[in-house]
Amino acid sequence: MTILRQPRTQEQSKTHKIRGLPPLMLSNPSMVTEHTPCTLHLSVLPPDLACRLFYVMIGASKKWQRNKWWLFDRVVESPHKTSFFARPMKASGRNVDEWQEAARFWYNGRMTDPPEEFLPEMEQACEIVEKVVNEELKKRNRYPLEYAGTQEKDLRYTKPVWEANVAAANCYEGAKESVGFHSDQLTYLGPYPTIASLSLGTTRVFRLREVIPINQAESRQARTFNIPLTHNSLTIMHASCQERFKHSIPPQSTIDLFRPTVNPDIATSSKASPGSCVTYPPSNCRINITFRFYRPDFRPQSIPKCDCGVPTILRPDMKSRTDGETEKYWWTCYAGAQNDGKGCKFWRVMDMEREGRGLCVGDLNSPKTDEE
Ligand SMILES: O=C(O)CCC(=O)C(=O)O
Numbered sequence: 001m002t003i004l005r006q007p008r009t010q011e012q013s014k015t016h017k018i019r020g021l022p023p024l025m026l027s028n029p030s031m032v033t034e035h036t037p038c039t040l041h042l043s044v045l046p047p048d049l050a051c052r053l054f055y056v057m058i059g060a061s062k063k064w065q066r067n068k069w070w071l072f073d074r075v076v077e078s079p080h081k082t083s084f085f086a087r088p089m090k091a092s093g094r095n096v097d098e099w100q101e102a103a104r105f106w107y108n109g110r111m112t113d114p115p116e117e118f119l120p121e122m123e124q125a126c127e128i129v130e131k132v133v134n135e136e137l138k139k140r141n142r143y144p145l146e147y148a149g150t151q152e153k154d155l156r157y158t159k160p161v162w163e164a165n166v167a168a169a170n171c172y173e174g175a176k177e178s179v180g181f182h183s184d185q186l187t188y189l190g191p192y193p194t195i196a197s198l199s200l201g202t203t204r205v206f207r208l209r210e211v212i213p214i215n216q217a218e219s220r221q222a223r224t225f226n227i228p229l230t231h232n233s234l235t236i237m238h239a240s241c242q243e244r245f246k247h248s249i250p251p252q253s254t255i256d257l258f259r260p261t262v263n264p265d266i267a268t269s270s271k272a273s274p275g276s277c278v279t280y281p282p283s284n285c286r287i288n289i290t291f292r293f294y295r296p297d298f299r300p301q302s303i304p305k306c307d308c309g310v311p312t313i314l315r316p317d318m319k320s321r322t323d324g325e326t327e328k329y330w331w332t333c334y335a336g337a338q339n340d341g342k343g344c345k346f347w348r349v350m351d352m353e354r355e356g357r358g359l360c361v362g363d364l365n366s367p368k369t370d371e372e
């Protein structure tokens with residue numbers, strides 16, 4: 001066969017050089033910014049809060065579950081534990097029950113109780129995380145399909161505020177627990193979401209890899225990026241990360257134990273008995289909390305149902321994405337994950353306008369909005 005092959009053109013030779021790029025370790029925030037749609041923020045929480053939150057979550061994780069779903073004809077179980085939390089926001093008229101269906105989805109339909117509420121330490125952390133995210137958002141260009149914020153009735157004013165209303169937590173015990181390559185389902189997040197991911201405990205590698213659109217497959221190849229996520233670091237997966245990249249926490253051969261540096265103030269504070277640092281033993285676990293903003297225009301009641309009568313999931317068309325404006329998203333059947341692996345063929349293109357969703361950043365300057 002080699003004999004029949006045409007000699008390479010100059011263009012193909014260039015491509016050939018791009019192929020086979022070795023994985024790149026992104027060991028500091030500026031490298032992460034340069035190569036990925038993420039930003040990395042080190043030491044985001046006060047050290048004592050980070051430490052308390054870690055051990056509170058380790059305690060809570062004893063009750064968390066391993067997600068199970070049907071893959072073809074067998075049940076697979078996630079190689080780590082997970083939990084879903086809703087943030088009580090009574091002041092803004094929202095309560096945790098609204099996210100019951102979303103929470104069920106997190107567990108592939110196995111959860112029937114209302115989701116757990118944020119623990120007090122999660123709330124404290126979330127308020128700090130929100131400030132970091134909003135500062136970062138001010139510096140960035142926004143994509144047209146990003147949520148435009150809450151619009152006041154009289155003015156064309158929108159609050160460009162990212163506000164977490166749910167969180168998903170993961171616990172990886174030891175070096176072997178992991179999560180495979182995926183991009184997060186957009187069902188309740190909508191297109192171009194911002195997801196803030198807090199890491200606590202042992203350092204693990206966060207792996208990112210771009211999905212190359214079909215029409216670029218001949219000209220470039222994806223590169224694997226490895227980002228070591230240290231205790232108390234925040235990774236913001238910015239808009240376009242879920243559309244363009246897949247991410248994973250790969251199993252490792254070894255990990256360093258997490259040894260908390262306990263602030264002596266905690267050990268002697270009224271909340272902790274003197275010498276309570278002994279209750280902070282070294283740990284081989286990593287806790288991850290992804291703070292998420294579930295969009296009001298993608299609320300559970302608005303999600304189309306498939307022919308099985310089950311709410312569908314929203315996925316981006318990663319293979320033929322184009323320009324940040326005209327991407328396609330599909331509603332597809334999810335029943336197969338829960339229902340003995342038997343789903344239906346339901347498949348529908350998501351249509352923001354017809355489905356009455358928005359406002360999006362791109363709508364703000366469009367003539368249609370001006371007339372309203
Ligand atoms: O643990 C992490 O950093 C990633 C978790 C994740 O990808 C997810 O929960 O969707």
Ligand SMILES: [Fe+2]
Pocket residue numbers: 182183184247
């Ligand atoms: Fe994820």
